[in-house]
Amino acid sequence: MIEIRNVSHRINGTPILHDVTCDIPRSGITALIGPNGAGKSTLLNLVARLLPLEQGAIVVDGEDVSRTPSRDLALRLAIVAQQVGIASRLRVQDLVGFGRWPHHRGRPGPQDAAAVAEAISDFGLEDLRHRFLDELSGGQQQRAFVAMGFAQGTDWLLLDEPLNNLDMFHARALMARVHAQTRPSLDRPRSVVMVVHEINYAAGWADHIVALKDGQVSASGSPKDILTPATLSALFGMEIRVEQVEGRPLIMHHL
Numbered sequence: 001m002i003e004i005r006n007v008s009h010r011i012n013g014t015p016i017l018h019d020v021t022c023d024i025p026r027s028g029i030t031a032l033i034g035p036n037g038a039g040k041s042t043l044l045n046l047v048a049r050l051l052p053l054e055q056g057a058i059v060v061d062g063e064d065v066s067r068t069p070s071r072d073l074a075l076r077l078a079i080v081a082q083q084v085g086i087a088s089r090l091r092v093q094d095l096v097g098f099g100r101w102p103h104h105r106g107r108p109g110p111q112d113a114a115a116v117a118e119a120i121s122d123f124g125l126e127d128l129r130h131r132f133l134d135e136l137s138g139g140q141q142q143r144a145f146v147a148m149g150f151a152q153g154t155d156w157l158l159l160d161e162p163l164n165n166l167d168m169f170h171a172r173a174l175m176a177r178v179h180a181q182t183r184p185s186l187d188r189p190r191s192v193v194m195v196v197h198e199i200n201y202a203a204g205w206a207d208h209i210v211a212l213k214d215g216q217v218s219a220s221g222s223p224k225d226i227l228t229p230a231t232l233s234a235l236f237g238m239e240i241r242v243e244q245v246e247g248r249p250l251i252m253h254h255l
């Protein structure tokens with residue numbers, strides 16, 4: 001479980017997160033939803049320690065993140081951030097291989113090669129593995145970064161808008177892959193936290209939803225409880241119709 005307790009955060013003196021408290025359950029998919037600027041990326045970056053924690057506490061599986069040595073944290077938790085700056089002359093295979101660094105620290109072995117090959121295959125990157133990142137399309141680059149996160153082989157994987165730029169085939173494939181790897185019946189299920197704007201992917205695949213608005217948790221719970229017209233309308237400030245299809249909410253936000 002990730003326990004987030006009374007986390008507040010300022011950037012250049014401006015308050016961004018206000019006393020955020022929530023639990024993210026172990027195994028399964030937690031979708032972090034909310035309007036642009038709500039603080040989703042800031043919260044994810046604090047959990048992964050890409051930003052220093054100023055106030056409050058974040059505990060991952062019983063370990064306080066601010067006191068965990070970097071290598072231990074990297075073996076336990078991976079993040080694919082929203083702004084992934086492209087190192088241009090890097091090949092896809094080498095980028096995915098970076099995910100293994102915390103394991104081998106410069107001397108990759110057969111296990112590392114196997115993990116890289118698996119991630120490359122999982123994300124349909126076989127034909128692109130020798131290509132340079134700056135010669136790929138936006139969606140292809142996105143898949144390469146997500147594959148790097150998977151290759152890290154951590155129990156926790158934080159994905160900030162992993163569906164960005166993906167076509168519907170690759171978006172669905174990503175969700176199905178994440179879903180399959182997070183089932184509690186597995187020997188070692190992963191736990192994935194992902195920021196999603198495409199709300200119907202959260203409706204279709206998430207086990208748990210955390211909604212952020214104006215730097216605060218405005219709702220959290222199961223998709224059935226959170227993805228209602230009342231909660232979504234309050235969250236996004238627009239009228240939103242929700243239908244039920246095969247027992248799941250289908251959010252009619254596009255009309």
Ligand SMILES: Nc1ncnc2c1ncn2[C@@H]1O[C@H](COP(=O)(O)OP(=O)(O)OP(=O)(O)O)[C@@H](O)[C@H]1O
Nearest residue numbers: 011012016034035036037038039040041042043082
């Ligand atoms: N480096 C920065 N300097 C100043 N303000 C920042 C900085 N990074 C983020 N902010 C502000 O913090 C707030 C929260 O940003 P954050 O990136 O966490 O939002 P978000 O929920 O991820 O939004 P989006 O859906 O657009 O990605 C925004 O108002 C943003 O303008």
Ligand SMILES: [Mg+2]
Nearest residue numbers: 040041042082
């Ligand atoms: Mg963001």
